[in-house]
Amino acid sequence: MKNLFLYMLIFTAALFGCKKDKSNYDYKALEKITITGISNNYTVISEKEGLNITPEVTSTDPDAQFEYLWGIYETNAQGYIPVLDTIAKTKNLNYLIKQPAKAWVVVFRVTNKHTKYTQYFNSTINVVTEFTRGWYVAKDDGTQSDLDLFLTPINIVPNSKREDIYSFVNGAKMPGKANLLSFITAYKSTVTGSLANTRTLVMSTDKDMATVNVNTLKNIYTSNDIFFEPPAAKGPYLMFPGASAYYVINGGTLHTIVTSSLNVGKFGGRFLRDANNSPYNISKYYMTNSSSNGYFFDETSSSFVGVASGFGTSVSSLTDVAGTSMSATNTNQKVLYMGLKSFTYLPAPAYRYTFTGCVLFQDKTNPSIKTLAHADLDQLTIKLTNSPVLATEKLYNSSNHTLLYGEENIMYFSVNNNEVWSRNLSNNFEKLEYAAPADEEITFIRHKASTAANYAYNFIMVGTKVGSNYKIRMFNKASGSINGEPAFTLEGTGIARDVLYISPSIAESSYSIQW
Numbered sequence: 001m002k003n004l005f006l007y008m009l010i011f012t013a014a015l016f017g018c019k020k021d022k023s024n025y026d027y028k029a030l031e032k033i034t035i036t037g038i039s040n041n042y043t044v045i046s047e048k049e050g051l052n053i054t055p056e057v058t059s060t061d062p063d064a065q066f067e068y069l070w071g072i073y074e075t076n077a078q079g080y081i082p083v084l085d086t087i088a089k090t091k092n093l094n095y096l097i098k099q100p101a102k103a104w105v106v107v108f109r110v111t112n113k114h115t116k117y118t119q120y121f122n123s124t125i126n127v128v129t130e131f132t133r134g135w136y137v138a139k140d141d142g143t144q145s146d147l148d149l150f151l152t153p154i155n156i157v158p159n160s161k162r163e164d165i166y167s168f169v170n171g172a173k174m175p176g177k178a179n180l181l182s183f184i185t186a187y188k189s190t191v192t193g194s195l196a197n198t199r200t201l202v203m204s205t206d207k208d209m210a211t212v213n214v215n216t217l218k219n220i221y222t223s224n225d226i227f228f229e230p231p232a233a234k235g236p237y238l239m240f241p242g243a244s245a246y247y248v249i250n251g252g253t254l255h256t257i258v259t260s261s262l263n264v265g266k267f268g269g270r271f272l273r274d275a276n277n278s279p280y281n282i283s284k285y286y287m288t289n290s291s292s293n294g295y296f297f298d299e300t301s302s303s304f305v306g307v308a309s310g311f312g313t314s315v316s317s318l319t320d321v322a323g324t325s326m327s328a329t330n331t332n333q334k335v336l337y338m339g340l341k342s343f344t345y346l347p348a349p350a351y352r353y354t355f356t357g358c359v360l361f362q363d364k365t366n367p368s369i370k371t372l373a374h375a376d377l378d379q380l381t382i383k384l385t386n387s388p389v390l391a392t393e394k395l396y397n398s399s400n401h402t403l404l405y406g407e408e409n410i411m412y413f414s415v416n417n418n419e420v421w422s423r424n425l426s427n428n429f430e431k432l433e434y435a436a437p438a439d440e441e442i443t444f445i446r447h448k449a450s451t452a453a454n455y456a457y458n459f460i461m462v463g464t465k466v467g468s469n470y471k472i473r474m475f476n477k478a479s480g481s482i483n484g485e486p487a488f489t490l491e492g493t494g495i496a497r498d499v500l501y502i503s504p505s506i507a508e509s510s511y512s513i514q515w
């Protein structure tokens with residue numbers, strides 16, 4: 001039986017093996033689409049350069065009729081699936097890159113309508129930005145504000161300029177006259193698709209404000225949506241960083257984002273003055289840096305107030321220190337200028353910073369009385385050491401004040417519209433530092449410095465208005481005084497109100513942002 005089964009198996013195999021193969025093996029060659037003229041990778045500057053690609057497309061199908069599609073998608077997306085955005089349906093691509101600086105992929109799809117065969121070509125796009133390094137100038141024409149960017153690819157001296165770059169990117173100028181520029185390293189936003197730290201330039205005017213992604217210069221928020229609940233006040237606006245908080249002064253009211261807690265880059269409700277919700281009006285002058293509490297002046301009650309690390313729902317009255325020349329509460333003074341001068345770290349067991357500032361007062365009852373005060377600040381206490389400003393001194397009729405932050409004990413200010421003076425705060429010695437041409441009017445004076453490799457500077461910055469144009473002269477200094485001619489001068493159209501240098505190494509702790 002076993003052998004019979006084996007014979008039957010052999011016979012069956014032989015029978016099928018003798019059957020004729022009638023299959024059709026006359027295969028047609030597969031179509032091949034060839035794409036040339038496209039590189040495997042490109043590097044472009046966002047908002048300035050584009051992809052200009054002219055590929056050559058051929059097919060082994062002599063009757064080929066092509067249709068094209070270009071798309072772009074981001075790589076290294078976190079928390080979501082990237083989407084292919086169609087950017088063209090033509091053979092040649094002429095596309096201005098507006099994407100944030102990172103790696104992207106451009107896809108070129110070619111379809112033969114005759115055979116329905118499709119071929120893809122991918123190319124890596126390394127998007128960089130010119131917005132992350134250079135001198136930003138906040139300017140206005142009296143009613144609308146914009147930004148100029150002076151590019152510094154090699155060293156601190158600019159070699160080119162992008163005018164009105166804010167409106168170019170965002171499609172419109174910002175309403176109002178420009179105020180201060182400030183920079184925040186770790187502002188929270190979702191510009192990359194997930195909540196993350198975003199290097200942010202803050203632009204403010206008397207009618208609007210915007211947090212701007214330095215990577216793209218696109219608005220993150222404006223005054224329309226930066227508050228959880230739109231406040232009744234609508235400017236003037238100022239925004240700046242402090243220790244554990246970001247502050248906004250909006251029409252004399254104070255708002256904060258507590259950075260040591262979870263946040264989404266939006267400000268909460270207005271701080272109260274006290275438990276009775278008394279009216280108050282915060283001055284545009286303040287004293288704070290990235291290590292300090294926020295110190296402010298309430299113009300309604302003529303009193304100093306503070307906010308500890310951004311927490312709470314109301315401002316705190318500052319407590320007087322023994323020996324103060326003036327109580328911090330109900331001073332009957334108007335503040336003409338206030339700024340932070342220096343800070344000192346107290347080691348164990350204190351583990352905290354103390355601060356010194358400078359305040360220029362004018363008496364409300366007798367406006368001819370002006371006083372210069374040295375302010376010592378420790379947590380929520382203040383000691384004022386006052387000295388009179390004489391009518392014969394240049395400081396008496398001054399404007400556009402600034403302090404040499406963290407350096408010599410000197411204040412700078414302007415007199416007679418076009419003169420720059422300094423005052424030694426230790427001995428009250430005053431000195432003419434620079435006289436601008438008679439047809440120019442000084443619009444601001446700043447002191448800023450940086451020690452970054454290849455980009456170090458220590459400048460007294462003097463902005464002037466001449467007709468409908470501005471000039472910003474960058475002076476080196478020696479022993480606290482202006483040294484020689486300007487290292488360089490920034491020039492453009494409009495009225496310059498502030499200037500700020502941004503680079504990859506700059507952090508919110510790099511400057512004390514103040515008038």
